[in-house]
Amino acid sequence: MALVNLLRFSKTSGGIVADEGFWNIFFRRRNHGDNLHRLLTDEMASAWNMEVVLGTVGYPSVHQELLGETRADMASRHAKGEKPEGVREVARVVFEALQRAVRRRIDQKLRFWFGFESADLHRGYYEKNGEKIPLGNETVKEAARAQAKGSKRDRLLTSVFDARAAVFGFDPLYGVTAFYLSPENAICGYVHEGFDCIGTGKYASGLSLGLDFNAKTMMMRKAGYPPAEGVYELLRSSVLGVDHFKETAGTLHLALLDADAEPGRRYREIFDERARLAGEVVRASMGEMLERETAVALLEKIVFQEAPLDQAEGEMFDQASDALALQFLLRGYKKKEAPLCARRVREARDGQGT
Amino acid sequence: MTSINAMRLNFHSGLMLCDEARYWNPEWMIFYTPEKIRTVLRPDIVEEQGIFLFMGQTGTSSIGDEFIDRTEKAIAARYDAEKKSLGRTPDAFVGLRELAETAFDVITDLKRLHVDDFLRGRFGFTTEAFVRGACKGEDGATRAIDDQDTLKEVLKYVTFEGMPEEVKGIFGNSQVLAGYDPQGGTRIFYMTERMPVCEEVQEIFLAQGSGRDTCDLQFSHFADTRTVRERRGDVDRVEGLVALLKGLDCAFRLTAGVEGYPKIIYWNADAEPGSQILEISDMRSKLAAEIVAAGREGFLHDDDVHELAGALVFEGRPFEAVNDDLFRRSRRGAETILKFLRGWPASAWKSR
Numbered sequence: 249m250a251l252v253n254l255l256r257f258s259k260t261s262g263g264i265v266a267d268e269g270f271w272n273i274f275f276r277r278r279n280h281g282d283n284l285h286r287l288l289t290d291e292m293a294s295a296w297n298m299e300v301v302l303g304t305v306g307y308p309s310v311h312q313e314l315l316g317e318t319r320a321d322m323a324s325r326h327a328k329g330e331k332p333e334g335v336r337e338v339a340r341v342v343f344e345a346l347q348r349a350v351r352r353r354i355d356q357k358l359r360f361w362f363g364f365e366s367a368d369l370h371r372g373y374y375e376k377n378g379e380k381i382p383l384g385n386e387t388v389k390e391a392a393r394a395q396a397k398g399s400k401r402d403r404l405l406t407s408v409f410d411a412r413a414a415v416f417g418f419d420p421l422y423g424v425t426a427f428y429l430s431p432e433n434a435i436c437g438y439v440h441e442g443f444d445c446i447g448t449g450k451y452a453s454g455l456s457l458g459l460d461f462n463a464k465t466m467m468m469r470k471a472g473y474p475p476a477e478g479v480y481e482l483l484r485s486s487v488l489g490v491d492h493f494k495e496t497a498g499t500l501h502l503a504l505l506d507a508d509a510e511p512g513r514r515y516r517e518i519f520d521e522r523a524r525l526a527g528e529v530v531r532a533s534m535g536e537m538l539e540r541e542t543a544v545a546l547l548e549k550i551v552f553q554e555a556p557l558d559q560a561e562g563e564m565f566d567q568a569s570d571a572l573a574l575q576f577l578l579r580g581y582k583k584k585e586a587p588l589c590a591r592r593v594r595e596a597r598d599g600q601g602t
Numbered sequence: 603m604t605s606i607n608a609m610r611l612n613f614h615s616g617l618m619l620c621d622e623a624r625y626w627n628p629e630w631m632i633f634y635t636p637e638k639i640r641t642v643l644r645p646d647i648v649e650e651q652g653i654f655l656f657m658g659q660t661g662t663s664s665i666g667d668e669f670i671d672r673t674e675k676a677i678a679a680r681y682d683a684e685k686k687s688l689g690r691t692p693d694a695f696v697g698l699r700e701l702a703e704t705a706f707d708v709i710t711d712l713k714r715l716h717v718d719d720f721l722r723g724r725f726g727f728t729t730e731a732f733v734r735g736a737c738k739g740e741d742g743a744t745r746a747i748d749d750q751d752t753l754k755e756v757l758k759y760v761t762f763e764g765m766p767e768e769v770k771g772i773f774g775n776s777q778v779l780a781g782y783d784p785q786g787g788t789r790i791f792y793m794t795e796r797m798p799v800c801e802e803v804q805e806i807f808l809a810q811g812s813g814r815d816t817c818d819l820q821f822s823h824f825a826d827t828r829t830v831r832e833r834r835g836d837v838d839r840v841e842g843l844v845a846l847l848k849g850l851d852c853a854f855r856l857t858a859g860v861e862g863y864p865k866i867i868y869w870n871a872d873a874e875p876g877s878q879i880l881e882i883s884d885m886r887s888k889l890a891a892e893i894v895a896a897g898r899e900g901f902l903h904d905d906d907v908h909e910l911a912g913a914l915v916f917e918g919r920p921f922e923a924v925n926d927d928l929f930r931r932s933r934r935g936a937e938t939i940l941k942f943l944r945g946w947p948a949s950a951w952k953s954r
Contacts, residue, residue, distance in 0.1 A: 275603070275812055275858035451629060494630035494858065499947055520947045528944065578944040581888055582863070589885050589921065596922040 249495035250281050251449035252303035253485050254416045255457070256442030257478035259423040260507035264303050264416045265486045267449070268498025273403075279498035281308070285315050286503070286515060287338060287417075292322055296331045299515040300338045300417030301503045305447035307407040314345035314413070321345075334419035336438070339427035342415050343436035350398075350408050350431045357405075358392055366396040412446045414439075418507045442472075449489020449496045456485035475506070476548035480540070483530040483547075499524045502551070518551055525557055526550050528578055529564055535583050537574045542567050603859020605813025605850055606638055606658035607821070608780035609842045610806045612835040613787035615870040616780055618656055619846040621813070621853070622883070623861035624663050634862040636663055637883075639778075642674040642705065647681050651695045654781040654869045654879060657705065660811035661775030661795075668712060669777065673705040680704060697783045699802065702791040705779060706800040713795055716772045717760060724768075725756060732756050762796060776810050782871050787835075806833050807846075813853030813860040820849035839868070840912035847894040847911065854891070863888045866915060885921050890914055892943055893928060899951075901932045901939045 249271070254264040266283035287300040302318070304311040321341050325331060332338050355365040364374035364383065369392050373382045383389050394400035398409055413429040426439035428446065443461075445453035460481055461469060473481065483500060490496040502518040518526065526547055533543035546564055549555040565571040572590035581589055606620040620638040625631065639658035641648075648654060657673060659666035684692050696704075718728040727737035727747060736746050747753065758766050762773040776794040783789075790803040792810070806825050809817035824845035828837060843866070853860040865883040882890075890911050897907035910927055913919035932939035934951065942951040 271858050277856050277858050448630065451631070492632050494625055494632065499945075521950050524944075524946050524950075575940060575944075579892065579940075580943075580945070581885060585885055589925070592920070592922040593925055596920065596926070 249410070249448040250283055250305040251445070251447035251453060251486060251489045251493075251496045252283060252305050252412075252414050253445045253449075253453045253457075253482055253489070254303065254414055254426055254439075254443060255478055255482045256424045256426070256472065257475050258472040260418060261475055261478075262416065262418075262424045262426075262442070262505045263475075263479055263482050264301055264414070264503050264505075265482050266303050266305075266501045267486065267490050267496045268501070269490070269496045270308065271495050277497065281498070282501075283311075284501050284503045284517070286517075287315075287318055287342075287415075288322060289326075290512070292326050292331075293515065294511050295326070296419075297507075298332075298335065298338075298417060298419045299505050299507075300335055300415060301505070301515070302342060303414040303416065303446070304411070305413070306411035310346070310349045310408055310411045311413065313349045314342055317345040317348070318342045334421045335415065335417040335425045336422070336427065338417065339415035339429065339436055342413060343427075343429045346411070346413065346429055346431050347434070353405065353408055354395055354398070357395055362388060362392060364392075366392075369393065369396055414444055414446055416505070418505055423507065424505060445485065445489070447489070447496070449486070449493040451489075452492045453485035453489040456488045457481060474544075475504070476544045476552060479504075479526070479547050479551050480530060480533075480544050483527055484534060487527060487531055487534060500527045502526065504551070521557055522550060522554075525561055525564070531578065532564060532568060532574050535574070535577045535586070537568045537570060537577060538564065539567075604636075604638055604660035604811030605809070605817060605853045605857070605860045606660055606778050606811050607809045607813075607817055607846055607849060608656075608658070608778050608790045608803075608807065609821070609837070609846055610780075610788045610790055610835075611837045611839050611842050614782065614872040615839065615868070616782065616788040616790070617839070617842055617846055618658060618778070618780055618867040619850055620658055620811075620865050621850065621860045621862055622865060623859055625859055632861065636667075637865070639865060639867055640670055640674075641879075642670060642677060642701075642779075643781075644674065644678045644681070647678065647695065648879075649875075650691050651783075652871060653695065653698075653701075653783045654871070655698060655701055655779065656781055656867055656869075658778040658780075658810070659775060660777075662771045665712070665716070665772065666775050666777075669705070669709050669775065672712065673708045676704055676708050677701060694785070697786050698779075698781055698789045698791070699786065701781075701783075702779050702793075702800055702802075705777070706793055709775075709777070709793065709795065710798075713772060713798075717769065720769055720772070721756065721759060725752065729760055732760065765796075778808050778810050780808075782869055784871070788869075806837060809849065811860070813850065813857045816852040816856050817846075817849030820845060820852055824848075839870075839916060840908050843868075843890075843915055844894060844897075844908055844911055847890060848898070851891060851894050851898060864891050866890065868915070880915070882915060886914055889921060889925055889928070893924075896928065896932070896939060896942065899942060901934055901942065902928070903931075903933070906931045 250267050252266045256262040268279045268281045270278050270281045283304045285302045287302055293299050318341050358365050368374035373380050409432045415427040418424045428437045443457055486500050500523055504516045529543050529546045532538040533540050550560045568574040573587040576586035576589040603625050609617045618639050622634045624633045624636045626633050639656050642657045643655050657670050731737035736744050739745050759769050773795045779791040790808050792803050793800045807821040864887045866887050868880040893910045896902045910924050914924045929936040938951045
């Protein structure tokens with residue numbers, strides 16, 4: 249299922265995070281999910297003065313389908329010299345593709361079972377070789393209606409309806425905005441408050457962000473976040489989600505938006521080793537081994553200044569309250585046991601004069 | 603969502619291994635709270651009879667915990683009754699087979715209690731009334747239970763036919779019982795409420811829980827490559843331990859719900875009293891898991907994996923010494939193995 253969290257830092261900047269975890273049939277765990285996708289090419293982004301990123305959780309095949317359709321739609325507009333009105337219109341394109349993806353699967357099933365589709369169900373007949381065949385069997389109609397409405401679902405349709413997506417971006421008219429997409433509730437909802445958490449880790453992530461929001465006045469909230477602080481809050485919420493809920497795992501992927509930046513720097517992706525280190529910095533702070541301010545300063549270097557990883561990693565350990573304990577924490581030792589592990593190792597080394 | 607495993611090493615000794623993760627509530631929040639394998643024998647029974655028995659459970663946690671707690675009490679009550687009737691400590695208390703049957707009786711009673719609760723809530727009568735074909739109404743009058751639809755539906759709940767969702771929580775548990783008694787030696791028993799069964803396992807191992815399929819692959823390979831003599835009671839304890847940890851390592855990576863520190867249980871009736879049972883569930887078991895993971899990715903030679911894991915678990919070599927050795931013996935340097943153990947992407951440790 250995975251987790252996608254997004255946060256608007258200011259009118260012109262924001263970040264979105266996704267993990268890599270998902271399960272396939274029989275609860276086989278996989279840590280190679282790819283859930284953040286840029287929807288515009290460099291050319292489109294530059295010409296339209298926009299950036300849009302899609303974050304997805306749930307059934308990967310559905311997302312692959314709507315990603316392909318949306319990108320094709322954008323390419324077609326660009327080729328014709330047209331452009332979407334803003335992030336909202338791109339979100340609508342994604343949402344309609346998502347709804348088509350659902351309907352296509354339902355129709356496929358109805359055709360497979362009965363030889364007709366949802367549209368035939370509504371008009372009461374279907375055509376075959378020019379012949380009009382009425383849907384006269386009430387049992388068949390009842391079964392078909394249950395499928396068409398999604399009230400009766402097999403494993404596939406359950407997964408399809410459970411899919412969720414977030415469209416996050418900026419445009420010249422509204423600045424940074426986000427939309428929440430759900431086929432289950434047939435909704436493409438505007439995210440006004442500047443944050444959202446979707447997927448299985450949403451409760452832990454929401455709690456993490458809520459702790460910060462709820463401690464601030466309206467004016468403070470409207471002031472937003474310096475980008476590195478925003479990244480800290482986003483990563484903290486994501487680490488909590490990954491650690492405490494099912495179907496979440498792996499390294500966190502981060503995509504950053506900055507409408508004020510130079511072209512080419514307005515959309516940036518932080519994956520793999522750099523993202524891992526950024527996550528570790530936040531984890532170290534959550535483990536009370538690194539001050540929050542220090543962690544934010546390190547994120548500034550790792551995420552925004554693109555400091556060499558070895559150097560940033562060295563700084564993380566240098567500034568930790570106990571570098572050895574931090575090593576154990578990052579290896580997955582329990583927070584309350586890691587200092588004990590470190591102390592034992594240190595005492596043994598001291599005893600050996602090393 | 604669990605991995606519980608047992609292995610018979612020889613007549614006197616065996617191993618069990620599990621994880622510690624539980625999914626909580628419909629949102630499946632992860633908690634590292636369960637103790638999935640526990641002894642079901644009171645210390646005085648172990649001491650006086652030289653019997654060891656451990657019960658591992660998978661499925662609905664609350665029901666499984668109740669099974670284990672009640673089994674312990676039932677065995678203790680049986681022992682106390684026998685002691686009282688004899689007026690002294692029994693020369694030989696019952697063997698593992700009888701204890702497994704006791705556990706199964708406890709499970710049967712509890713399962714029936716929960717099913718009765720469900721039936722009473724939904725239909726207003728219990729299994730007994732269903733069997734009798736009649737129940738008493740609130741006015742005290744007897745009413746027949748003869749509606750065909752009701753009969754069919756209730757039968758499904760009582761027998762778990764078609765695995766009805768409503769009672770999955772009651773029937774979804776399985777248990778692994780393993781231990782030692784002086785007459786029968788080390789034995790493993792398997793129970794599941796789905797079928798239901800209480801069977802002794804002929805193989806040298808048993809894996810249960812969601813981690814079963816990945817563990818089975820490792821354990822089967824291990825058993826396949828032992829000689830008949832070994833399989834009948836001469837499995838090296840370090841090799842057995844590493845095989846179990848390899849299975850769990852695979853489950854940690856590939857199977858949902860298998861997470862946290864491992865718990866290792868080892869018993870050896872041949873050892874000195876007081877050191878016959880080892881239970882490890884702290885930094886040492888975590889380090890043992892790391893050693894095996896490092897071996898899997900080629901950071902350690904096989905010999906080193908066996909030596910370090912064996913010294914850590916069986917020889918009482920200090921955690922700190924083994925931890926330092928793990929880094930010292932890394933074939934790709936200490937910094938690289940540290941990145942691996944921290945879960946960095948393979949690009950950080952594969953290419954060097």
